[in-house]
Amino acid sequence: MTVNINDNTMSYLPANDRYDQKTNYRRCGRSGIKLPEISLGLWHNFGGVDVAENGRAMLRYAFDQGITHFDLANNYGPPPGSAEENFGAIFKKDFLPYRDELIISTKAGYLMWPGPYGEWGSRKNLLSSLDQSLKRMGLEYVDIFYSHRPDPETPLEETMMALDRAVRSGKALYAGISNYPAELTKKACAILKQLGTPCLIHQPKYSMFERWVEDGLLAVVEEEGVGVIAFSPLAQGLLTDRYLHGIPADSRAAKSWGFLKAEQVEPALAKVKLLNDIAITRNQSLAQMAIAWLLKDKRVTSVLIGASSVAQLKDNLAAQNNLTFSDAELKQIEAVLKA
Numbered sequence: 001m002t003v004n005i006n007d008n009t010m011s012y013l014p015a016n017d018r019y020d021q022k023t024n025y026r027r028c029g030r031s032g033i034k035l036p037e038i039s040l041g042l043w044h045n046f047g048g049v050d051v052a053e054n055g056r057a058m059l060r061y062a063f064d065q066g067i068t069h070f071d072l073a074n075n076y077g078p079p080p081g082s083a084e085e086n087f088g089a090i091f092k093k094d095f096l097p098y099r100d101e102l103i104i105s106t107k108a109g110y111l112m113w114p115g116p117y118g119e120w121g122s123r124k125n126l127l128s129s130l131d132q133s134l135k136r137m138g139l140e141y142v143d144i145f146y147s148h149r150p151d152p153e154t155p156l157e158e159t160m161m162a163l164d165r166a167v168r169s170g171k172a173l174y175a176g177i178s179n180y181p182a183e184l185t186k187k188a189c190a191i192l193k194q195l196g197t198p199c200l201i202h203q204p205k206y207s208m209f210e211r212w213v214e215d216g217l218l219a220v221v222e223e224e225g226v227g228v229i230a231f232s233p234l235a236q237g238l239l240t241d242r243y244l245h246g247i248p249a250d251s252r253a254a255k256s257w258g259f260l261k262a263e264q265v266e267p268a269l270a271k272v273k274l275l276n277d278i279a280i281t282r283n284q285s286l287a288q289m290a291i292a293w294l295l296k297d298k299r300v301t302s303v304l305i306g307a308s309s310v311a312q313l314k315d316n317l318a319a320q321n322n323l324t325f326s327d328a329e330l331k332q333i334e335a336v337l338k339a
Protein backbone atom coordinates (compact mmCIF):
# COMPACT_ATOMS: atom_id res chain seq x y z
CA MET A 1 0.00 0.00 0.00
CA THR A 2 1.23 3.44 -0.75
CA VAL A 3 -0.01 6.48 1.08
CA ASN A 4 -2.93 6.63 -1.30
CA ILE A 5 -5.97 6.51 0.88
CA ASN A 6 -9.17 6.85 -1.11
CA ASP A 7 -10.92 9.98 0.06
CA ASN A 8 -14.34 8.77 -1.11
CA THR A 9 -14.48 6.36 1.79
CA MET A 10 -14.02 9.25 4.23
CA SER A 11 -16.35 10.28 7.02
CA TYR A 12 -15.41 7.55 9.43
CA LEU A 13 -17.53 7.78 12.51
CA PRO A 14 -16.54 5.18 15.08
CA ALA A 15 -19.26 2.98 16.56
CA ASN A 16 -20.98 4.73 19.44
CA ASP A 17 -21.07 1.50 21.42
CA ARG A 18 -17.34 0.79 21.05
CA TYR A 19 -16.79 0.70 24.81
CA ASP A 20 -19.96 -1.25 25.61
CA GLN A 21 -18.44 -4.53 26.74
CA LYS A 22 -17.15 -5.68 23.37
CA THR A 23 -13.62 -5.65 24.72
CA ASN A 24 -12.21 -6.14 28.18
CA TYR A 25 -9.32 -4.07 29.47
CA ARG A 26 -6.53 -5.14 31.79
CA ARG A 27 -4.26 -2.98 33.90
CA CYS A 28 -0.73 -2.91 32.53
CA GLY A 29 1.38 -4.09 35.44
CA ARG A 30 1.08 -1.67 38.34
CA SER A 31 0.66 1.38 36.08
CA GLY A 32 -2.27 3.70 35.50
CA ILE A 33 -2.85 2.37 32.00
CA LYS A 34 -5.28 -0.31 30.90
CA LEU A 35 -4.87 -2.11 27.59
CA PRO A 36 -7.43 -4.11 25.62
CA GLU A 37 -7.03 -7.87 26.09
CA ILE A 38 -6.36 -8.03 22.36
CA SER A 39 -4.29 -5.41 20.56
CA LEU A 40 -3.56 -5.01 16.84
CA GLY A 41 -0.03 -5.07 15.41
CA LEU A 42 1.00 -3.57 12.08
CA TRP A 43 4.12 -5.63 11.37
CA HIS A 44 2.66 -7.32 8.29
CA ASN A 45 -0.26 -6.25 6.04
CA PHE A 46 0.19 -2.49 6.46
CA GLY A 47 3.34 -1.92 4.40
CA GLY A 48 4.04 -0.46 0.99
CA VAL A 49 3.46 -3.90 -0.56
CA ASP A 50 -0.05 -4.22 0.90
CA VAL A 51 -3.53 -2.91 0.04
CA ALA A 52 -4.23 0.44 1.71
CA GLU A 53 -7.98 0.10 2.09
CA ASN A 54 -7.66 -3.35 3.67
CA GLY A 55 -5.39 -1.99 6.40
CA ARG A 56 -7.71 0.95 6.88
CA ALA A 57 -10.75 -1.34 7.18
CA MET A 58 -8.99 -3.41 9.85
CA LEU A 59 -8.04 -0.35 11.90
CA ARG A 60 -11.59 0.98 11.71
CA TYR A 61 -13.10 -2.37 12.61
CA ALA A 62 -10.71 -2.80 15.54
CA PHE A 63 -11.48 0.63 16.96
CA ASP A 64 -15.21 0.05 16.53
CA GLN A 65 -14.80 -3.01 18.75
CA GLY A 66 -13.01 -1.05 21.47
CA ILE A 67 -9.46 -2.00 20.46
CA THR A 68 -7.55 1.04 21.63
CA HIS A 69 -3.99 -0.15 21.08
CA PHE A 70 -2.13 -0.22 17.77
CA ASP A 71 1.48 -1.40 17.78
CA LEU A 72 4.13 -0.31 15.28
CA ALA A 73 7.90 -0.19 14.92
CA ASN A 74 10.23 1.93 12.82
CA ASN A 75 11.06 -1.00 10.53
CA TYR A 76 7.57 -2.39 9.81
CA GLY A 77 6.70 -2.63 6.14
CA PRO A 78 8.14 -3.63 3.76
CA PRO A 79 9.79 -1.35 2.86
CA PRO A 80 10.92 -0.36 6.39
CA GLY A 81 9.06 2.72 7.57
CA SER A 82 6.10 2.25 5.24
CA ALA A 83 3.75 0.85 7.92
CA GLU A 84 4.30 4.01 9.96
CA GLU A 85 3.75 6.18 6.88
CA ASN A 86 0.55 4.36 5.98
CA PHE A 87 -0.68 4.36 9.54
CA GLY A 88 0.00 8.12 9.66
CA ALA A 89 -2.08 8.71 6.54
CA ILE A 90 -4.97 6.64 7.89
CA PHE A 91 -4.66 8.22 11.32
CA LYS A 92 -4.91 11.71 9.86
CA LYS A 93 -8.06 10.86 7.90
CA ASP A 94 -9.88 8.65 10.38
CA PHE A 95 -8.49 8.83 13.90
CA LEU A 96 -7.22 12.35 14.54
CA PRO A 97 -10.27 13.35 16.66
CA TYR A 98 -9.77 10.19 18.75
CA ARG A 99 -6.05 10.57 19.54
CA ASP A 100 -6.68 10.60 23.27
CA GLU A 101 -8.55 7.28 23.02
CA LEU A 102 -5.58 5.51 21.47
CA ILE A 103 -2.39 3.89 22.70
CA ILE A 104 0.07 4.00 19.79
CA SER A 105 3.45 2.39 20.22
CA THR A 106 6.63 2.30 18.21
CA LYS A 107 10.12 0.87 18.65
CA ALA A 108 13.73 1.34 17.68
CA GLY A 109 16.56 -1.18 17.56
CA TYR A 110 16.49 -2.95 14.20
CA LEU A 111 18.29 -1.68 11.10
CA MET A 112 16.82 1.48 9.61
CA TRP A 113 19.62 3.48 8.01
CA PRO A 114 23.21 2.83 6.89
CA GLY A 115 26.26 3.48 9.01
CA PRO A 116 27.04 2.76 12.65
CA TYR A 117 24.00 4.57 14.12
CA GLY A 118 21.16 2.99 12.16
CA GLU A 119 20.32 0.17 14.59
CA TRP A 120 20.77 -1.30 18.09
CA GLY A 121 20.54 0.55 21.39
CA SER A 122 22.63 3.72 21.42
CA ARG A 123 21.10 6.99 22.55
CA LYS A 124 21.87 8.27 19.05
CA ASN A 125 19.88 5.49 17.39
CA LEU A 126 16.89 5.51 19.71
CA LEU A 127 16.29 9.24 19.81
CA SER A 128 16.94 9.85 16.10
CA SER A 129 14.69 6.93 15.23
CA LEU A 130 11.89 8.20 17.46
CA ASP A 131 12.02 11.57 15.68
CA GLN A 132 11.82 9.79 12.33
CA SER A 133 8.87 7.66 13.48
CA LEU A 134 6.93 10.69 14.73
CA LYS A 135 7.51 12.41 11.40
CA ARG A 136 6.37 9.38 9.39
CA MET A 137 3.21 8.99 11.47
CA GLY A 138 2.52 12.71 11.74
CA LEU A 139 2.23 12.38 15.51
CA GLU A 140 3.42 14.72 18.25
CA TYR A 141 4.06 11.82 20.59
CA VAL A 142 3.70 8.06 20.88
CA ASP A 143 2.19 6.47 23.94
CA ILE A 144 4.82 3.76 24.31
CA PHE A 145 8.39 3.86 23.00
CA TYR A 146 10.27 0.57 23.10
CA SER A 147 13.83 -0.55 22.92
CA HIS A 148 13.08 -3.26 20.34
CA ARG A 149 15.93 -5.59 21.30
CA PRO A 150 18.79 -5.71 23.78
CA ASP A 151 22.12 -4.49 22.45
CA PRO A 152 25.06 -6.63 23.58
CA GLU A 153 27.54 -3.77 22.99
CA THR A 154 25.81 -0.63 24.29
CA PRO A 155 25.74 -0.17 28.07
CA LEU A 156 22.23 -0.93 29.32
CA GLU A 157 22.31 2.40 31.19
CA GLU A 158 22.69 4.30 27.90
CA THR A 159 19.71 2.58 26.28
CA MET A 160 17.53 3.11 29.34
CA MET A 161 18.62 6.75 29.63
CA ALA A 162 17.53 7.22 26.02
CA LEU A 163 14.07 5.81 26.87
CA ASP A 164 13.92 8.10 29.90
CA ARG A 165 14.89 11.04 27.69
CA ALA A 166 12.18 10.16 25.16
CA VAL A 167 9.59 10.30 27.93
CA ARG A 168 10.94 13.46 29.54
CA SER A 169 10.98 15.24 26.18
CA GLY A 170 7.26 14.51 25.78
CA LYS A 171 7.81 12.47 22.62
CA ALA A 172 6.66 9.32 24.43
CA LEU A 173 4.38 8.88 27.42
CA TYR A 174 5.77 5.54 28.60
CA ALA A 175 8.86 3.38 28.13
CA GLY A 176 8.88 -0.30 27.16
CA ILE A 177 11.34 -3.05 26.33
CA SER A 178 11.00 -5.92 23.91
CA ASN A 179 12.83 -9.24 23.56
CA TYR A 180 14.88 -8.67 26.74
CA PRO A 181 15.68 -11.88 28.67
CA ALA A 182 14.65 -12.18 32.31
CA GLU A 183 17.86 -11.11 34.04
CA LEU A 184 18.42 -8.15 31.74
CA THR A 185 14.79 -7.13 32.23
CA LYS A 186 15.38 -6.99 35.96
CA LYS A 187 18.40 -4.75 35.47
CA ALA A 188 16.62 -2.55 32.92
CA CYS A 189 13.66 -2.09 35.27
CA ALA A 190 15.97 -1.12 38.13
CA ILE A 191 17.73 1.51 36.01
CA LEU A 192 14.47 2.94 34.70
CA LYS A 193 13.02 3.09 38.19
CA GLN A 194 16.07 4.97 39.39
CA LEU A 195 15.72 7.41 36.51
CA GLY A 196 12.09 8.06 37.48
CA THR A 197 10.59 6.55 34.33
CA PRO A 198 9.35 3.11 35.35
CA CYS A 199 9.17 0.44 32.66
CA LEU A 200 5.51 0.17 31.61
CA ILE A 201 5.58 -3.00 29.58
CA HIS A 202 7.59 -5.87 28.14
CA GLN A 203 6.84 -7.18 24.66
CA PRO A 204 8.05 -10.78 24.26
CA LYS A 205 7.22 -13.46 21.71
CA TYR A 206 4.79 -15.79 23.45
CA SER A 207 2.48 -18.46 22.12
CA MET A 208 1.65 -22.13 22.61
CA PHE A 209 4.66 -22.82 20.38
CA GLU A 210 7.06 -20.32 21.96
CA ARG A 211 7.16 -20.44 25.74
CA TRP A 212 10.54 -19.07 26.81
CA VAL A 213 8.85 -16.39 28.94
CA GLU A 214 7.61 -19.06 31.33
CA ASP A 215 11.22 -19.74 32.42
CA GLY A 216 11.70 -16.61 34.50
CA LEU A 217 10.52 -13.58 32.54
CA LEU A 218 6.88 -13.74 33.68
CA ALA A 219 8.01 -13.95 37.29
CA VAL A 220 10.31 -10.95 36.87
CA VAL A 221 7.69 -8.71 35.28
CA GLU A 222 5.17 -9.63 37.95
CA GLU A 223 7.63 -8.73 40.67
CA GLU A 224 8.55 -5.46 38.94
CA GLY A 225 4.93 -4.47 38.29
CA VAL A 226 5.51 -4.41 34.53
CA GLY A 227 2.81 -5.42 32.01
CA VAL A 228 3.26 -8.04 29.28
CA ILE A 229 2.02 -7.87 25.70
CA ALA A 230 2.56 -11.17 23.90
CA PHE A 231 3.58 -10.88 20.24
CA SER A 232 3.03 -13.46 17.48
CA PRO A 233 0.44 -15.26 19.64
CA LEU A 234 -0.70 -17.29 16.64
CA ALA A 235 2.89 -18.22 15.72
CA GLN A 236 2.45 -16.01 12.64
CA GLY A 237 -0.60 -17.98 11.53
CA LEU A 238 0.53 -21.53 12.29
CA LEU A 239 -1.79 -21.66 15.32
CA THR A 240 -4.90 -21.18 13.16
CA ASP A 241 -6.72 -23.20 10.54
CA ARG A 242 -4.83 -21.30 7.79
CA TYR A 243 -2.49 -24.14 6.79
CA LEU A 244 -4.62 -27.21 7.49
CA HIS A 245 -5.09 -27.89 3.79
CA GLY A 246 -1.85 -26.59 2.29
CA ILE A 247 -0.29 -23.16 1.90
CA PRO A 248 -2.79 -20.64 0.49
CA ALA A 249 -1.35 -18.28 -2.14
CA ASP A 250 -2.30 -15.17 -0.14
CA SER A 251 -0.86 -16.43 3.16
CA ARG A 252 2.20 -15.12 4.97
CA ALA A 253 4.08 -18.35 4.35
CA ALA A 254 3.59 -17.92 0.58
CA LYS A 255 4.79 -14.31 0.42
CA SER A 256 8.43 -13.61 -0.43
CA TRP A 257 8.52 -10.86 2.23
CA GLY A 258 6.65 -12.84 4.89
CA PHE A 259 8.64 -13.73 8.00
CA LEU A 260 6.97 -17.13 8.19
CA LYS A 261 8.75 -19.48 5.80
CA ALA A 262 6.96 -22.18 3.85
CA GLU A 263 9.31 -24.81 5.28
CA GLN A 264 8.16 -23.97 8.83
CA VAL A 265 4.60 -25.09 8.06
CA GLU A 266 4.89 -28.84 7.49
CA PRO A 267 6.79 -29.67 10.72
CA ALA A 268 4.12 -27.93 12.80
CA LEU A 269 1.08 -29.48 11.14
CA ALA A 270 0.67 -32.64 13.24
CA LYS A 271 0.36 -30.59 16.45
CA VAL A 272 -1.77 -27.95 14.75
CA LYS A 273 -4.29 -30.59 13.71
CA LEU A 274 -4.53 -32.03 17.22
CA LEU A 275 -4.90 -28.56 18.73
CA ASN A 276 -7.56 -27.73 16.15
CA ASP A 277 -9.52 -30.81 17.28
CA ILE A 278 -9.39 -29.59 20.89
CA ALA A 279 -10.52 -26.11 19.82
CA ILE A 280 -13.53 -27.62 18.04
CA THR A 281 -14.62 -29.36 21.24
CA ARG A 282 -14.53 -25.93 22.94
CA ASN A 283 -16.62 -24.40 20.13
CA GLN A 284 -13.73 -22.15 19.28
CA SER A 285 -11.53 -21.65 16.26
CA LEU A 286 -7.91 -22.64 16.85
CA ALA A 287 -6.94 -18.95 16.64
CA GLN A 288 -9.43 -18.14 19.41
CA MET A 289 -8.15 -20.98 21.59
CA ALA A 290 -4.53 -19.91 21.09
CA ILE A 291 -5.38 -16.36 22.20
CA ALA A 292 -7.51 -17.52 25.14
CA TRP A 293 -4.72 -19.86 26.25
CA LEU A 294 -2.42 -16.83 26.68
CA LEU A 295 -5.05 -14.66 28.37
CA LYS A 296 -5.76 -17.29 31.03
CA ASP A 297 -2.60 -15.97 32.71
CA LYS A 298 -3.44 -12.69 34.45
CA ARG A 299 0.17 -11.53 34.09
CA VAL A 300 -0.48 -11.22 30.35
CA THR A 301 -1.95 -7.75 29.90
CA SER A 302 -2.69 -8.02 26.19
CA VAL A 303 -2.27 -10.39 23.27
CA LEU A 304 -0.81 -8.63 20.23
CA ILE A 305 -2.27 -10.18 17.13
CA GLY A 306 -1.71 -9.64 13.43
CA ALA A 307 -4.41 -10.07 10.81
CA SER A 308 -4.68 -9.85 7.04
CA SER A 309 -8.45 -9.30 6.87
CA VAL A 310 -11.39 -7.98 8.84
CA ALA A 311 -12.75 -11.54 8.94
CA GLN A 312 -9.63 -12.79 10.74
CA LEU A 313 -9.78 -9.89 13.14
CA LYS A 314 -13.41 -10.63 13.90
CA ASP A 315 -12.59 -14.28 14.52
CA ASN A 316 -9.73 -13.36 16.86
CA LEU A 317 -11.62 -10.78 18.90
CA ALA A 318 -14.31 -13.34 19.64
CA ALA A 319 -11.68 -15.25 21.65
CA GLN A 320 -12.74 -13.05 24.57
CA ASN A 321 -16.03 -14.94 24.77
CA ASN A 322 -14.36 -17.97 26.34
CA LEU A 323 -11.12 -17.53 28.23
CA THR A 324 -11.55 -20.37 30.70
CA PHE A 325 -10.10 -23.84 30.40
CA SER A 326 -10.92 -26.94 32.37
CA ASP A 327 -8.00 -28.84 33.93
CA ALA A 328 -8.68 -31.65 31.50
CA GLU A 329 -8.44 -29.31 28.50
CA LEU A 330 -5.21 -27.81 29.77
CA LYS A 331 -3.74 -31.28 30.26
CA GLN A 332 -4.81 -32.30 26.77
CA ILE A 333 -3.20 -29.17 25.27
CA GLU A 334 -0.04 -29.68 27.31
CA ALA A 335 0.20 -33.28 26.10
CA VAL A 336 0.06 -32.12 22.47
CA LEU A 337 2.57 -29.31 22.98
CA LYS A 338 5.07 -31.49 24.87
CA ALA A 339 4.81 -34.53 22.55
Ligand SMILES: NC(=O)c1ccc[n+]([C@@H]2O[C@H](COP(=O)([O-])OP(=O)(O)OC[C@H]3O[C@@H](n4cnc5c(N)ncnc54)[C@H](OP(=O)(O)O)[C@@H]3O)[C@@H](O)[C@H]2O)c1
Nearest residue numbers: 041042043231232233234235236237240251252305306308
Ligand atom coordinates in the same frame (compact mmCIF):
# COMPACT_ATOMS: atom_id res chain seq x y z
N1 LIG B 1 8.65 -6.90 19.35
C1 LIG B 1 8.97 -7.68 18.35
O1 LIG B 1 10.14 -8.03 18.14
C2 LIG B 1 7.87 -8.16 17.44
C3 LIG B 1 8.13 -9.16 16.49
C4 LIG B 1 7.08 -9.60 15.71
C5 LIG B 1 5.81 -9.07 15.89
N2 LIG B 1 5.60 -8.08 16.79
C6 LIG B 1 4.26 -7.47 16.97
O2 LIG B 1 3.29 -8.47 17.11
C7 LIG B 1 2.27 -8.28 16.13
C8 LIG B 1 1.65 -9.59 15.76
O3 LIG B 1 2.63 -10.44 15.18
P1 LIG B 1 2.18 -11.50 14.11
O4 LIG B 1 1.54 -10.80 12.96
O5 LIG B 1 3.33 -12.41 13.88
O6 LIG B 1 1.01 -12.22 14.96
P2 LIG B 1 0.17 -13.53 14.82
O7 LIG B 1 -1.16 -13.14 15.36
O8 LIG B 1 0.90 -14.67 15.45
O9 LIG B 1 0.05 -13.85 13.26
C9 LIG B 1 -0.76 -13.07 12.41
C10 LIG B 1 -1.06 -13.83 11.13
O10 LIG B 1 -1.80 -15.01 11.42
C11 LIG B 1 -2.82 -15.20 10.45
N3 LIG B 1 -4.11 -15.10 11.13
C12 LIG B 1 -4.50 -14.18 12.06
N4 LIG B 1 -5.73 -14.43 12.50
C13 LIG B 1 -6.17 -15.52 11.83
C14 LIG B 1 -7.38 -16.25 11.85
N5 LIG B 1 -8.38 -15.92 12.67
N6 LIG B 1 -7.49 -17.33 11.03
C15 LIG B 1 -6.50 -17.69 10.20
N7 LIG B 1 -5.30 -17.02 10.14
C16 LIG B 1 -5.16 -15.94 10.95
C17 LIG B 1 -2.64 -14.11 9.40
O11 LIG B 1 -1.78 -14.65 8.41
P3 LIG B 1 -2.01 -14.41 6.85
O12 LIG B 1 -1.30 -13.14 6.58
O13 LIG B 1 -1.39 -15.61 6.25
O14 LIG B 1 -3.49 -14.32 6.60
C18 LIG B 1 -1.93 -13.04 10.19
O15 LIG B 1 -1.17 -12.18 9.36
C19 LIG B 1 2.99 -7.55 15.02
O16 LIG B 1 2.11 -6.88 14.13
C20 LIG B 1 3.85 -6.61 15.78
O17 LIG B 1 3.07 -5.52 16.24
C21 LIG B 1 6.60 -7.64 17.59
